[in-house]
Every structure is written in structure tokens, then in C-alpha cells.
Amino acid sequence: DTEVTQTPKHLVMGMTNKKSLKCEQHMGHRAMYWYKQKAKKPPELMFVYSYEKLSINESVPSRFSPECPNSSLLNLHLHALQPEDSALYLCASSTLTGLSSYEQYFGPGTRLTVT
Amino acid sequence: DQQVKQNSPSLSVQEGRISILNCDYTNSMFDYFLWYKKYPAEGPTFLISISSIKDKNEDGRFTVFLNKSAKHLSLHIVPSQPGDSAVYFCAASSNDNYGQNFVFGPGTRLSVLP
Numbered sequence: 001d002t003e004v005t006q007t008p009k010h011l012v013m014g015m016t017n018k019k020s021l022k023c024e025q026h027m028g029h030r031a032m033y034w035y036k037q038k039a040k041k042p043p044e045l046m047f048v049y050s051y052e053k054l055s056i057n058e059s060v061p062s063r064f065s066p067e068c069p070n071s072s073l074l075n076l077h078l079h080a081l082q083p084e085d086s087a088l089y090l091c092a093s094s095t096l097t098g099l100s101s102y103e104q105y106f107g108p109g110t111r112l113t114v115t
Numbered sequence: 116d117q118q119v120k121q122n123s124p125s126l127s128v129q130e131g132r133i134s135i136l137n138c139d140y141t142n143s144m145f146d147y148f149l150w151y152k153k154y155p156a157e158g159p160t161f162l163i164s165i166s167s168i169k170d171k172n173e174d175g176r177f178t179v180f181l182n183k184s185a186k187h188l189s190l191h192i193v194p195s196q197p198g199d200s201a202v203y204f205c206a207a208s209s210n211d212n213y214g215q216n217f218v219f220g221p222g223t224r225l226s227v228l229p
Contacts, residue, residue, distance in 0.1 A: 040221075040222075042220060043219050
């Protein structure tokens with residue numbers, strides 16, 4: 001199983017809502033990532049979890065709150081978002097050993113619209 | 116300031132011919148480079164990679180060339196097929212943090228014409 005799954009595929013939320021994005025992988029990868037991708041732009045790294053601990057936070061606003069409940073799951077909790085947060089949110093995973101640690105497997109993304 | 120640049124936003128190539136996608140980087144600490152392919156409504160898919168200790172890596176129709184002195188890499192697809200039509204992202208990483216801190220280029224949209 002080389003798949004990273006993300007739910008939901010699409011999400012529309014108001015600025016006062018609280019919602020969560022979910023990501024799951026069963027490849028035994030111990031690194032998981034959240035990226036944000038705006039239209040016609042490359043993915044931008046938001047957070048990295050290594051061995052279920054937050055290892056990189058790219059100065060992301062606190063209205064985005066990541067959580068890694070176990071080695072297979074990664075959540076992104078959203079609260080009080082702004083319309084400019086509308087984007088495609090991508091989850092990825094990779095190993096943490098050897099050169100293959102550089103190769104990240106991406107999910108299909110969640111298309112988020114903030115109204 | 117973009118650390119990874121792909122100066123051609125788009126490229127059109129005839130089926131069967133060679134596609135050459137270019138990527139330039141500015142950070143000399145980068146030591147591992149990858150190409151990802153992205154179809155609409157899908158996440159990026161890993162295509163091929165190269166370590167800075169090599170200057171060429173080949174996988175089937177795909178070859179990546181690295182010129183460290185010029186801080187330039189290129190992806191060659193030969194022969195190009197219509198199914199190769201996608202956005203191609205060049206990405207770079209350094210050895211710190213197990214290579215987790217990726218920087219992606221802006222992407223090049225490849226269209227392979229039948």
C-alpha cells in the first residue's frame with residue numbers, strides 16, 4: 001500500500017468555524033508533512049512530524065494546529081481562518097532512514113475554501 | 116527570493132520527441148534534488164531524484180542531469196508521450212533534518228501533443 005489518503009476532498013467553512021483535515025498512511029513512514037498550495041504556485045511546507053513529534057513549524061499562524069495521534073495519522077485543526085487561507089492542503093509522508101527519506105509520497109489534497 | 120527556479124512556466128513538445136525541463140537553484144547547501152509530476156486534482160507524484168554526488172540518474176524514459184558548478188539540473192523525457200502532460204516540479208533539499216525541508220520550484224506545465 002503506497003497510498004496517502006486525505007479527507008475530506010473538499011471543504012467549505014466560514015471564518016468562525018472549527019474543522020479538521022485528516023491524513024492517513026500505512027506505509028510505516030515515520031515522517032508526515034502538511035503543505036499548502038495556492039493556485040499556480042508550488043507546495044509550501046507548513047509542518048513536519050518525525051516519530052509523532054513536531055519537528056518543523058514553518059512559522060505557520062496559530063489558527064492552524066497540527067496533531068499526530070499515532071504513526072499513521074496526521075490531522076490539521078482549523079479555527080478562525082481567513083479567506084486568504086483558501087488553498088489546496090497536501091499531506092505527505094516519508095521514511096526517516098537512508099536516501100529514500102527524501103522521497104515524499106503525497107495525498108490528493110483537500111481543497112479548502114474559507115468564506 | 117526563490118531558492119529553486121523553473122524559468123519556463125510551460126513547454127509544448129510533439130509526441131515521440133524529447134522534453135527537457137530545466138531547474139536552477141541558488142542555495143549551495145542543497146544536496147538532493149527531486150522531480151515531481153502533478154496531474155490536476157491529484158497530489159504530486161515522485162518521479163526521479165539525484166544526489167549531489169552524482170551528475171546523472173536514469174530511470175526508463177526519464178533522466179535527470181545535475182551540474183553542480185552551474186547550480187542547474189534538467190529532466191529529460193524521451194520519448195515524450197501524451198500521458199506525460201502534467202505540471203513538473205523541481206524540488207531541493209539539504210541533509211539537515213533528514214532532508215525533510217523541501218523547497219519546490221514554481222513548476223513547468225508540459226504539454227505533449229499527439
